[in-house]
Amino acid sequence: MEQDVVRRGRLTGERSGEMMHFLSSMGADRCIADADILVDIAHVLMLSRQKIIEKDQAGMILSALLELYDNGIPEGAFDDRFEDIHAGIETLLIATIGEEAGGRLHIGRSRNDEVATCLRLRVREDIVRQLSILIRLRETLLILAKEHIDSVMPGFTHLQHAQPTTLAHHLLAHEAAFGRDFQRIAGALSRVDQCPLGAAAFASTSYPIQREFVAELLGFQGVLENTMDAVSSRDFALELLSSLAIMMTHASRVCEELVVWSSGFARFVELDDAFCSTSSIMPQKKNPDTAEVMRAKAGSVLGSATAAFAIGKALPLSYNRDLQELNPHLWRGIRDAKQSTRLLVDMLSSATFNTAAMAEEAGRGYSTATEVADMLVQSHGFAFRTAHTLVGKAIQKGGLDLPTLDRAAEEMGLAPLSKMGVTGNDIAAALDVQACIDRRRAKGSPSPFAVKISLSSRNAILAEDSRILQERMSHYAEAIRRLISDARKEAGE
Ligand code: ARG
Numbered sequence: 001m002e003q004d005v006v007r008r009g010r011l012t013g014e015r016s017g018e019m020m021h022f023l024s025s026m027g028a029d030r031c032i033a034d035a036d037i038l039v040d041i042a043h044v045l046m047l048s049r050q051k052i053i054e055k056d057q058a059g060m061i062l063s064a065l066l067e068l069y070d071n072g073i074p075e076g077a078f079d080d081r082f083e084d085i086h087a088g089i090e091t092l093l094i095a096t097i098g099e100e101a102g103g104r105l106h107i108g109r110s111r112n113d114e115v116a117t118c119l120r121l122r123v124r125e126d127i128v129r130q131l132s133i134l135i136r137l138r139e140t141l142l143i144l145a146k147e148h149i150d151s152v153m154p155g156f157t158h159l160q161h162a163q164p165t166t167l168a169h170h171l172l173a174h175e176a177a178f179g180r181d182f183q184r185i186a187g188a189l190s191r192v193d194q195c196p197l198g199a200a201a202f203a204s205t206s207y208p209i210q211r212e213f214v215a216e217l218l219g220f221q222g223v224l225e226n227t228m229d230a231v232s233s234r235d236f237a238l239e240l241l242s243s244l245a246i247m248m249t250h251a252s253r254v255c256e257e258l259v260v261w262s263s264g265f266a267r268f269v270e271l272d273d274a275f276c277s278t279s280s281i282m283p284q285k286k287n288p289d290t291a292e293v294m295r296a297k298a299g300s301v302l303g304s305a306t307a308a309f310a311i312g313k314a315l316p317l318s319y320n321r322d323l324q325e326l327n328p329h330l331w332r333g334i335r336d337a338k339q340s341t342r343l344l345v346d347m348l349s350s351a352t353f354n355t356a357a358m359a360e361e362a363g364r365g366y367s368t369a370t371e372v373a374d375m376l377v378q379s380h381g382f383a384f385r386t387a388h389t390l391v392g393k394a395i396q397k398g399g400l401d402l403p404t405l406d407r408a409a410e411e412m413g414l415a416p417l418s419k420m421g422v423t424g425n426d427i428a429a430a431l432d433v434q435a436c437i438d439r440r441r442a443k444g445s446p447s448p449f450a451v452k453i454s455l456s457s458r459n460a461i462l463a464e465d466s467r468i469l470q471e472r473m474s475h476y477a478e479a480i481r482r483l484i485s486d487a488r489k490e491a492g493e
Contacts (some may be wrong), residue, residue: 049173161365196230252298304333
């Protein structure tokens with residue numbers, strides 16, 4: 001393979017393998033190799049249209065690029081001796097079709113705008129994939145929620161039994177969080193989806209280029225206007241990694257619950273064997289390892305985001321090679337988040353919820369005590385704080401039966417409840433788990449009545465999100481299809 005065509009003029013001397021490997025971004029550039037071909041094609045089409053290069057030269061370059069598009073980039077282009085995939089492909093191209101034509105590919109651009117465009121093109125694809133997974137994840141949660149509208153379970157605060165709720169209500173809480181993740185990541189997409197090409201090194205070029213045309217060919221929503229900003233900004237990566245870290249924080253909370261819920265203490269859920277491991281010594285063990293690794297991945301994604309921030313901070317304008325070091329963290333964060341959420345869909349949809357165990361626990365730990373206090377407020381004119389103190393004291397004395405409540409009242413200098421017309425039946429009715437849930441009918445509450453309303457609005461929002469995503473996806477697919485067909489025409493194929 002030839003010498004790197006970028007280095008050969010200004011620099012002389014051999015470099016050690018270690019040196020080349022240190023400087024090369026080849027490893028991470030595998031993620032943008034396909035995008036680079038598309039960016040090259042769009043650039044050449046523009047150069048030809050603007051008559052910056054001759055038609056037959058454009059045709060030759062495009063034929064060579066289409067060959068790479070159709071049959072893949074040969075391994076030789078990924079050699080570490082090249083500083084990056086851009087140098088690798090250009091060198092390969094010149095070796096294939098000669099410098100007279102191939103040497104014109106890089107007219108009016110720099111690797112700085114080239115790499116920024118490739119990154120945005122690839123990230124755009126990754127975002128669309130992540131959004132599709134989020135749609136499936138939310139759909140899975142909504143389907144499960146629909147099945148468990150009447151599955152009563154304990155709700156927790158501080159991981160202590162707090163008040164009864166339903167599994168549907170609990171799952172809807174997770175779905176709401178993933179819904180916001182969808183919005184955040186979709187918002188990031190609109191800022192990623194801007195084309196930097198034509199910025200060249202940072203000050204653009206004096207060739208009569210057409211930046212909007214290239215952007216349109218690649219399906220971008222627009223052009224990243226300021227050319228210095230175009231080559232040096234990576235806030236799109238920071239924004240995406242931050243959003244993914246938040247999304248993974250949400251995923252880790254689901255995982256944590258699956259770990260706790262599948263323990264022998266709770267037995268709320270049985271995970272499918274496929275998502276579990278056993279012990280090398282304890283033959284009885286079934287461990288929720290997938291949920292544990294996924295819980296840890298939230299830390300890894302946050303780490304990727306943190307690394308990217310640390311690399312990007314305090315860099316003077318415009319391009320600095322430091323930016324190259326950010327990319328592996330971007331790809332790793334994207335990959336970890338994508339794998340985790342994809343597996344989470346399957347882990348959840350294959351799980352079996354033990355509704356009997358949940359129902360058994362729902363009333364434990366005086367979880368309906370608030371209802372007794374509320375009953376005293378609503379039917380007997382108590383101030384809430386007084387009722388709260390009274391019920392708390394009765395629990396401290398051993399129970400929520402009428403005699404114990406009366407003793408608590410006496411200690412507080414109040415009339416006994418039995419004298420005020422409170423009956424054992426009133427207390428039993430207040431303590432009833434199902435009744436306690438059914439009474440909670442305000443928007444977003446756990447009662448089946450309120451959950452059904454939530455379910456229908458969440459399903460409508462999901463359908464709309466899904467429609468918008470489909471529209472974006474077909475726009476991108478159509479742009480790339482047209483780009484390739486234009487290239488084939490121009491190449492005379
Ligand atoms: N490999 C480089 C990167 O990922 C491409 C841009 C190189 N530009 C330069 N001036 N050396 O950032």
